[in-house]
Amino acid sequence: MPTSDVWDVATAERYDEVNADRFAPEVLHPAVAFLARLAGPGPALEFAVGTGRVAIPLAARGVPVTGIELSEPMLTRLRGKVDAETLPVVVGDMATTTVPGWFSLVYLVWNSIANLCTQDEQVTCFRNAARHLGPGGRFVVELWVPPLRRLPPGQLAVPFDVGDGHVGVDTYDLVGQHTVSHHYRRDADGTVTYRAGNFRYIWPSECDLMARLAGLDLEERFADWDRTPFTSDSEGHVSVWRKPPGRTIPT
Structure with missing residues:
Protein backbone atom coordinates (compact mmCIF):
# COMPACT_ATOMS: atom_id res chain seq x y z
CA MET A 1 0.00 0.00 0.00
CA PRO A 147 9.51 27.83 1.44
CA LEU A 148 12.09 26.99 4.05
CA ARG A 149 13.62 30.47 3.89
CA ARG A 150 10.51 31.65 5.74
CA LEU A 151 11.46 29.52 8.74
CA PRO A 152 13.46 31.42 11.38
CA PRO A 153 15.61 29.29 13.70
CA GLY A 154 13.46 27.10 15.90
CA GLN A 155 10.24 27.60 13.92
CA LEU A 156 8.70 24.65 12.07
CA ALA A 157 5.37 26.09 10.87
CA VAL A 158 4.52 28.41 7.95
CA PRO A 159 1.03 29.82 7.25
CA PHE A 160 0.19 29.62 3.54
CA ASP A 161 -3.37 30.95 3.56
CA VAL A 162 -5.22 33.14 6.05
CA GLY A 163 -8.72 34.12 4.98
CA ASP A 164 -12.27 34.47 6.26
CA GLY A 165 -13.21 30.90 5.36
CA HIS A 166 -9.88 29.10 5.46
CA VAL A 167 -6.65 29.06 7.43
CA GLY A 168 -3.82 26.86 6.20
CA VAL A 169 -0.56 26.11 7.99
CA ASP A 170 2.28 23.83 6.90
CA THR A 171 4.46 22.14 9.53
CA TYR A 172 7.85 20.77 8.53
CA ASP A 173 10.08 17.86 9.47
CA LEU A 174 13.35 19.14 8.04
CA VAL A 175 15.15 15.83 8.43
CA GLY A 176 12.63 13.61 6.66
CA GLN A 177 11.50 16.35 4.22
CA HIS A 178 7.99 15.69 5.47
CA THR A 179 5.24 18.31 5.50
CA VAL A 180 1.78 18.26 7.06
CA SER A 181 -0.70 20.75 5.62
CA HIS A 182 -3.30 21.71 8.23
CA HIS A 183 -6.57 23.11 6.88
CA TYR A 184 -9.18 24.82 9.04
CA ARG A 185 -12.36 25.74 7.15
CA ARG A 186 -15.43 27.60 8.34
CA ASP A 187 -18.65 26.50 6.67
CA ALA A 188 -21.65 28.70 5.98
CA ASP A 189 -23.33 27.54 9.21
CA GLY A 190 -20.28 28.58 11.24
CA THR A 191 -18.97 25.04 11.73
CA VAL A 192 -15.19 24.73 11.63
CA THR A 193 -13.75 21.57 10.09
CA TYR A 194 -10.16 20.37 10.20
CA ARG A 195 -8.29 18.24 7.69
CA ALA A 196 -4.60 17.42 7.40
CA GLY A 197 -2.64 16.16 4.42
CA ASN A 198 0.76 14.47 4.47
CA PHE A 199 3.44 15.19 1.90
CA ARG A 200 7.15 14.79 1.20
CA TYR A 201 8.62 17.91 -0.34
Whole structure:
Protein backbone atom coordinates (compact mmCIF):
# COMPACT_ATOMS: atom_id res chain seq x y z
CA MET A 1 0.00 0.00 0.00
CA PRO A 2 1.44 3.42 -0.90
CA THR A 3 2.06 6.07 1.73
CA SER A 4 -0.32 8.51 0.03
CA ASP A 5 -3.36 9.71 1.93
CA VAL A 6 -6.47 8.14 0.41
CA TRP A 7 -9.17 10.78 0.17
CA ASP A 8 -12.51 9.63 1.52
CA VAL A 9 -16.08 10.27 0.38
CA ALA A 10 -16.51 13.47 2.41
CA THR A 11 -13.31 14.98 1.03
CA ALA A 12 -14.12 13.97 -2.54
CA GLU A 13 -17.61 15.43 -2.37
CA ARG A 14 -16.23 18.84 -1.34
CA TYR A 15 -13.07 18.79 -3.44
CA ASP A 16 -14.26 20.90 -6.38
CA GLU A 17 -15.99 23.39 -4.10
CA VAL A 18 -13.15 24.05 -1.67
CA ASN A 19 -10.63 24.21 -4.52
CA ALA A 20 -12.75 26.38 -6.79
CA ASP A 21 -9.84 28.77 -7.33
CA ARG A 22 -7.92 25.98 -9.11
CA PHE A 23 -10.76 25.71 -11.65
CA ALA A 24 -10.63 29.44 -12.47
CA PRO A 25 -9.88 30.05 -16.17
CA GLU A 26 -6.76 32.09 -15.40
CA VAL A 27 -5.35 29.10 -13.48
CA LEU A 28 -6.65 26.18 -15.52
CA HIS A 29 -6.41 27.39 -19.13
CA PRO A 30 -2.62 27.97 -19.18
CA ALA A 31 -2.04 24.49 -17.72
CA VAL A 32 -4.26 22.81 -20.29
CA ALA A 33 -2.73 24.77 -23.16
CA PHE A 34 0.81 23.92 -21.98
CA LEU A 35 0.02 20.20 -21.74
CA ALA A 36 -1.88 20.11 -25.04
CA ARG A 37 1.10 21.61 -26.84
CA LEU A 38 3.42 18.92 -25.47
CA ALA A 39 0.97 16.05 -26.00
CA GLY A 40 0.30 16.88 -29.63
CA PRO A 41 -2.14 14.26 -30.89
CA GLY A 42 -1.47 12.26 -27.73
CA PRO A 43 -2.22 10.04 -26.03
CA ALA A 44 -1.63 11.45 -22.54
CA LEU A 45 -1.64 9.86 -19.10
CA GLU A 46 -2.41 11.76 -15.89
CA PHE A 47 -1.17 10.37 -12.59
CA ALA A 48 -3.55 11.22 -9.69
CA VAL A 49 -6.29 12.37 -12.06
CA GLY A 50 -8.65 13.25 -9.18
CA THR A 51 -12.01 14.64 -10.24
CA GLY A 52 -10.73 15.46 -13.72
CA ARG A 53 -9.93 19.15 -13.23
CA VAL A 54 -7.21 19.06 -15.91
CA ALA A 55 -7.91 15.80 -17.73
CA ILE A 56 -11.45 16.68 -18.81
CA PRO A 57 -10.63 19.98 -20.55
CA LEU A 58 -7.47 18.44 -22.03
CA ALA A 59 -9.57 15.62 -23.52
CA ALA A 60 -12.05 18.22 -24.79
CA ARG A 61 -9.19 19.68 -26.85
CA GLY A 62 -8.88 16.38 -28.69
CA VAL A 63 -6.06 14.77 -26.69
CA PRO A 64 -6.92 11.17 -25.70
CA VAL A 65 -6.39 11.11 -21.92
CA THR A 66 -6.20 8.16 -19.52
CA GLY A 67 -5.95 8.55 -15.76
CA ILE A 68 -4.64 6.72 -12.72
CA GLU A 69 -6.35 7.49 -9.40
CA LEU A 70 -5.95 5.95 -5.96
CA SER A 71 -9.16 7.27 -4.39
CA GLU A 72 -12.34 5.58 -5.59
CA PRO A 73 -14.53 8.39 -4.13
CA MET A 74 -12.58 10.88 -6.27
CA LEU A 75 -13.15 8.66 -9.30
CA THR A 76 -16.87 8.55 -8.51
CA ARG A 77 -16.93 12.35 -8.67
CA LEU A 78 -15.12 12.26 -12.00
CA ARG A 79 -17.62 9.74 -13.35
CA GLY A 80 -20.38 12.21 -12.59
CA LYS A 81 -18.80 14.45 -15.26
CA VAL A 82 -17.58 12.08 -17.99
CA ASP A 83 -17.95 8.40 -18.80
CA ALA A 84 -15.25 5.75 -19.04
CA GLU A 85 -15.16 5.89 -22.82
CA THR A 86 -14.40 9.60 -22.78
CA LEU A 87 -11.83 9.36 -20.00
CA PRO A 88 -10.71 5.85 -18.96
CA VAL A 89 -9.24 5.61 -15.45
CA VAL A 90 -7.40 2.79 -13.69
CA VAL A 91 -7.72 2.62 -9.90
CA GLY A 92 -4.31 2.36 -8.29
CA ASP A 93 -1.28 4.25 -7.03
CA MET A 94 0.80 6.36 -9.38
CA ALA A 95 4.11 4.79 -8.36
CA THR A 96 3.40 1.23 -9.49
CA THR A 97 0.11 1.05 -11.41
CA THR A 98 0.47 0.56 -15.16
CA VAL A 99 -1.89 0.89 -18.09
CA PRO A 100 -1.49 -0.61 -21.57
CA GLY A 101 0.15 1.27 -24.41
CA TRP A 102 2.60 4.11 -24.92
CA PHE A 103 2.00 7.79 -24.23
CA SER A 104 3.47 10.97 -25.66
CA LEU A 105 2.87 12.73 -22.33
CA VAL A 106 2.65 11.71 -18.68
CA TYR A 107 1.88 14.49 -16.22
CA LEU A 108 1.34 15.28 -12.55
CA VAL A 109 -0.21 18.60 -11.54
CA TRP A 110 -0.62 20.72 -8.41
CA ASN A 111 2.02 19.10 -6.18
CA SER A 112 0.50 15.61 -6.52
CA ILE A 113 3.84 13.77 -6.58
CA ALA A 114 4.42 15.01 -3.03
CA ASN A 115 1.50 12.82 -1.92
CA LEU A 116 4.03 9.99 -2.07
CA CYS A 117 5.63 10.37 1.35
CA THR A 118 8.89 8.49 0.81
CA GLN A 119 11.80 9.16 -1.51
CA ASP A 120 11.75 5.56 -2.73
CA GLU A 121 8.14 5.91 -3.88
CA GLN A 122 8.88 9.19 -5.62
CA VAL A 123 11.82 7.62 -7.47
CA THR A 124 9.55 4.72 -8.45
CA CYS A 125 6.96 7.21 -9.69
CA PHE A 126 9.49 8.78 -12.06
CA ARG A 127 10.39 5.32 -13.32
CA ASN A 128 6.71 4.50 -13.78
CA ALA A 129 6.28 7.64 -15.85
CA ALA A 130 9.28 6.73 -18.01
CA ARG A 131 7.91 3.21 -18.42
CA HIS A 132 4.74 4.61 -20.00
CA LEU A 133 6.46 7.07 -22.33
CA GLY A 134 7.12 6.35 -25.96
CA PRO A 135 10.43 7.47 -27.52
CA GLY A 136 10.69 11.24 -27.25
CA GLY A 137 7.77 11.37 -24.79
CA ARG A 138 7.69 13.87 -21.93
CA PHE A 139 6.99 13.78 -18.21
CA VAL A 140 5.65 17.03 -16.71
CA VAL A 141 5.45 17.84 -12.99
CA GLU A 142 3.95 20.93 -11.35
CA LEU A 143 5.38 21.32 -7.85
CA TRP A 144 5.97 23.91 -5.18
CA VAL A 145 9.42 24.97 -4.02
CA PRO A 146 9.66 24.41 -0.24
CA PRO A 147 9.51 27.83 1.44
CA LEU A 148 12.09 26.99 4.05
CA ARG A 149 13.62 30.47 3.89
CA ARG A 150 10.51 31.65 5.74
CA LEU A 151 11.46 29.52 8.74
CA PRO A 152 13.46 31.42 11.38
CA PRO A 153 15.61 29.29 13.70
CA GLY A 154 13.46 27.10 15.90
CA GLN A 155 10.24 27.60 13.92
CA LEU A 156 8.70 24.65 12.07
CA ALA A 157 5.37 26.09 10.87
CA VAL A 158 4.52 28.41 7.95
CA PRO A 159 1.03 29.82 7.25
CA PHE A 160 0.19 29.62 3.54
CA ASP A 161 -3.37 30.95 3.56
CA VAL A 162 -5.22 33.14 6.05
CA GLY A 163 -8.72 34.12 4.98
CA ASP A 164 -12.27 34.47 6.26
CA GLY A 165 -13.21 30.90 5.36
CA HIS A 166 -9.88 29.10 5.46
CA VAL A 167 -6.65 29.06 7.43
CA GLY A 168 -3.82 26.86 6.20
CA VAL A 169 -0.56 26.11 7.99
CA ASP A 170 2.28 23.83 6.90
CA THR A 171 4.46 22.14 9.53
CA TYR A 172 7.85 20.77 8.53
CA ASP A 173 10.08 17.86 9.47
CA LEU A 174 13.35 19.14 8.04
CA VAL A 175 15.15 15.83 8.43
CA GLY A 176 12.63 13.61 6.66
CA GLN A 177 11.50 16.35 4.22
CA HIS A 178 7.99 15.69 5.47
CA THR A 179 5.24 18.31 5.50
CA VAL A 180 1.78 18.26 7.06
CA SER A 181 -0.70 20.75 5.62
CA HIS A 182 -3.30 21.71 8.23
CA HIS A 183 -6.57 23.11 6.88
CA TYR A 184 -9.18 24.82 9.04
CA ARG A 185 -12.36 25.74 7.15
CA ARG A 186 -15.43 27.60 8.34
CA ASP A 187 -18.65 26.50 6.67
CA ALA A 188 -21.65 28.70 5.98
CA ASP A 189 -23.33 27.54 9.21
CA GLY A 190 -20.28 28.58 11.24
CA THR A 191 -18.97 25.04 11.73
CA VAL A 192 -15.19 24.73 11.63
CA THR A 193 -13.75 21.57 10.09
CA TYR A 194 -10.16 20.37 10.20
CA ARG A 195 -8.29 18.24 7.69
CA ALA A 196 -4.60 17.42 7.40
CA GLY A 197 -2.64 16.16 4.42
CA ASN A 198 0.76 14.47 4.47
CA PHE A 199 3.44 15.19 1.90
CA ARG A 200 7.15 14.79 1.20
CA TYR A 201 8.62 17.91 -0.34
CA ILE A 202 11.14 17.61 -3.16
CA TRP A 203 13.67 20.16 -4.34
CA PRO A 204 13.92 20.82 -8.11
CA SER A 205 17.46 19.43 -8.20
CA GLU A 206 16.25 16.29 -6.43
CA CYS A 207 13.54 15.90 -9.07
CA ASP A 208 16.23 16.13 -11.75
CA LEU A 209 18.19 13.34 -10.10
CA MET A 210 15.07 11.18 -9.89
CA ALA A 211 14.50 11.83 -13.58
CA ARG A 212 18.07 10.83 -14.44
CA LEU A 213 17.63 7.59 -12.49
CA ALA A 214 14.58 6.94 -14.66
CA GLY A 215 16.45 7.66 -17.90
CA LEU A 216 14.87 11.08 -18.49
CA ASP A 217 16.60 14.35 -19.37
CA LEU A 218 15.52 17.81 -18.19
CA GLU A 219 14.23 19.71 -21.22
CA GLU A 220 12.83 22.90 -19.69
CA ARG A 221 11.67 24.40 -16.41
CA PHE A 222 9.42 27.39 -15.74
CA ALA A 223 8.02 29.09 -12.68
CA ASP A 224 4.43 28.48 -13.83
CA TRP A 225 2.23 27.34 -16.71
CA ASP A 226 2.61 30.77 -18.36
CA ARG A 227 6.28 29.91 -18.95
CA THR A 228 7.58 32.59 -16.58
CA PRO A 229 11.35 32.12 -16.18
CA PHE A 230 12.32 30.01 -13.18
CA THR A 231 14.60 31.81 -10.72
CA SER A 232 15.91 31.38 -7.19
CA ASP A 233 12.89 33.36 -5.97
CA SER A 234 10.26 31.19 -7.71
CA GLU A 235 7.72 29.63 -5.36
CA GLY A 236 6.93 26.76 -7.72
CA HIS A 237 8.03 25.12 -10.93
CA VAL A 238 6.66 23.34 -13.98
CA SER A 239 9.36 20.96 -15.17
CA VAL A 240 9.54 18.92 -18.36
CA TRP A 241 11.75 15.85 -18.76
CA ARG A 242 12.10 13.98 -22.04
CA LYS A 243 12.73 10.32 -22.78
CA PRO A 244 15.40 10.22 -25.49
CA PRO A 245 14.63 7.88 -28.40
CA GLY A 246 16.34 4.54 -27.98
CA ARG A 247 17.11 4.91 -24.27
CA THR A 248 16.05 2.05 -22.03
CA ILE A 249 14.71 2.56 -18.51
CA PRO A 250 17.35 1.82 -15.84
CA THR A 251 16.39 -0.98 -13.45
